Amino acid sequence: MEHIALYRAWRPQSFQDMVGQQHIIQTLQNAIREDRVSHAYLFSGPRGTGKTSAAKVLAKAVNCERGQGPEPCNECPSCLRITAGNVMDVQEIDAASNRGVEEIRDLRDKVKYAPTEVRRKVYIIDEVHMLTTEAFNALLKTLEEPPPHVMFILATTEPHKLPATIISRCQRFDFRRVSLEEQTGHLKQICEKEGISADDDALQYIARLSDGGMRDALSILDQISSFTEGQVTYQQVLGMTGGIPSEQFARLARAILEGDMGLLLELVEQLMHEGKSADKCLENLLYYFRDLLMIKMVPNADHLTDRVLNPADFKDMATAFSREQLFGIVETLNRYLGEMKYATHPQTLFEVALMKLCSLQESASVPADAVISSGAFQGAAAGGAAASDPDELGVLKKQIAALEKKLEQALQSGGISGGREGAQARPASVPSAAPRISTASKMPPQVDKFIAGKDSADFASIYKQWSLVLQGVKEEKITVHAWFVDGEPVSVMEDAVLVAFKNTIHRDTTEKPANRQVIEGVLAARLGKPYRLVTIMLRDWNEASMKSAEQPGKEELRLEHEHEAGAAKQEPWIDEAIQLFGEDLVVIKE
Missing domain, CATH: 1.20.272.10 (Zinc Finger, Delta Prime; domain 3)
Known part of the structure; x- marks a missing residue:
């Protein structure tokens, strides 16, 4: 006799044969017993959990010749022929293959005719989410008010793809994944009846691999039992499925x-x-x-x-x-x-x-006291924060010391009226007067050469191809493109391209070695020769360009208030204060 796959041979033929869906079985049986069967059902849930099987059992139950009961008899001609798929009034339609509006219109035209072989026509539409929008629209009215002799059962693994108008016209039942215990028990029963010797660990591992789908579990069991000649062990399951102990x-x-x-x-x-x-x-x-x-x-x-x-x-x-x-x-x-x-x-x-x-x-496992800490960073290190690189820490210290010295010289030359409230300047000994340091203000080396090359023919050629560079970075790594797109090319010098950024975080992220490597690779590929990436803040570039434009011997025509011009000539430390704190934070008062 020809071998039948286990999942086909053990397909549920009655409600009591179904595993793990008791909440659905009881509801459907009560509806059949009380003659309160709906005209449209929606069965949704993961694959292999019994949606189509439950639909066919329901079709047999409502058409059983021994009367509607909680279970089909599976003995009368109607039940046997529905099981074999030989009843024209019970149709199982694959929506993936019949997803167009013409197929649904044809179904809609046939619905009006009375059944010829059984009491009720039943249309089981599997994978219904594959229908087109036009097909759903053609099905709407018929699904809402079908003839009294018709029942629709829609089955899907992706109910979120169904229009809300379709879902609202159906009674929805959500099939859940079968639990590990229920799957293992059912597999053990099948092994006993099929004459398969299987270890409990092997059946449990098969159940875990199936991810709650009874059909997948039976397929794995069928495959392994064929290989092992009916002797299923845990090690054999691991070997067949590629698992690891x-x-x-x-x-x-x-x-x-x-x-x-x-x-x-x-x-x-x-x-x-x-x-x-x-x-x-x-x-x-x-x-x-x-x-x-x-x-x-x-x-x-x-x-x-x-x-x-x-x-x-x-x-x-x-x-x-x-x-x-x-x-x-x-x-x-x-x-x-x-x-x-x-x-x-x-x-x-x-x-x-x-x-x-x-x-x-x-x-x-490195002890906390091994973390490098110094000065203002000791509190963070004691709290478990990671310390900075020692070289970077030394550079920051030197910058802070230089700025403190410059501020002290400015304060010794005269008092500074700073802040929006016109508060008096702090003494030079007050440590809080030191400005905060931002790594974004660092200038690239040889900035004068970049300024000289900003109007060159090489830069004009690169500027025209910049969109190709951005597209190349996006294709290579889209996360790098998200940061790099903030910058714009401003100059070129020999083998280096200068890119100016508006935001500090975009520049710092682009400067990371891995991101820089991606960008420089794209520059070499799109521009025809290798280029180094050099970055600068846009405000620093504009300031440097303006300073270079002020040539000695050329008088700059500029409108300014007479009071401001006089004050600037009489008090040179005002320029120093503006340079340190910015024009927005310095208020000049007599």
Whole structure:
């Protein structure tokens, strides 16, 4: 006799055969018993949860020759012929293949005719969300007021794609994923009746892999039982499905905890020799650490774990990691999993991800008193904040000292009336008079050469092609384009392009080595020769350009108030104050 796939042979033929949908079964049985069956139903839920099977059982129940009851008899000619699909009045329509308005108009024309073989016409429209907008519009009126002898049952995995006008005309039933216990019990019953010997761990792992879909679980069981000749074990399931034993996850987790990169790379190489795919390994490892986090934070988390069959055996591993470590590991693995979709060498990225986790554990183990702190940064370091680079810290100190010295000289030459309220200047000894330092005010080297080249033919050529450069950066990495688009080219010098930015954060992000590398690669590709990227703030560039325009011997014609001109000539320190604090913050009073 020809073999029939398990999911077809064990397709539910009555409501009691359905697994895990008791809330729907009871409602439908009560409606049939009380003769309150609706004219339109919407069955929605994940794949393999019994939507179409429930629709066919409902069609048999309302057309059973022994009378409408909570269960079809499955013995009368009507039930047998509906099961075989030989009744013209019960039609199962695939909306993915019949999604046009013409097919729905044809259905609408046939609905008006009375059934010829059974009591009620039943139209089961599977994957109904695939219908076009015009087809939905053609179905609306018929769905709302069909003839009394017609029933519509719409089935879909994506109910959010249905128009609200369609949903409002139906009684909606949401099918849920079948629980792990219900799936495992049902698989065990099928194995007993089919003569398949299966371990409990194997059936439980199959149920986990199916993600709540009974049809997927039966398909996996059918495939594995064919390979193992009716003897299904846990190791065979792992080998057939490409899974990884939880013990191997534990070895990877232990190596990450101890920072043993050599052992990690050996384990990765072993997995690759076994034929595992790098992306699947990374995905399973992410699930494993997610399960460890559940075991650590949620009491009695047995039903919440996906890859750990016996959570009690892994409490020691969950205890070895802190919550912060587990959160960091899950975030890192999730980021690398997203990047792996576009990776040319997935194994390399998998190894890099594991080495990154090792480095995170090493940095987390550094004692707090080893963090570099100095001056005003001691409070932040004591609170656990990361210290800046020592070289950068030294540069900031020198800048602060130079500005304090310059401010002290300005204050010694005369009092400054600063602020909007005209408050008296502070003494030079007051430390709070020191202005805040912004790294955005740094000027690039050789700015004079850039000013000389701003009107050159090379710059004009680059300026015309700048839109191509921006498009190239966008195609290479859209996140870099989001920051780089704020800048505009202002000059060129030999092998360097000067780009001016309006916002500090856009310039600082563009200056990062990884982002700079992307941009310089695009510059070389689009402009025909390699260029270095040099950045400047737009206000600094405008100021430098204005200063260079003031040539000695040329008198600048400028309108100014007589009082301001006289004050500026008599009090040179006013110019120094304006340069330090800006015109908006300096108010001149007699």
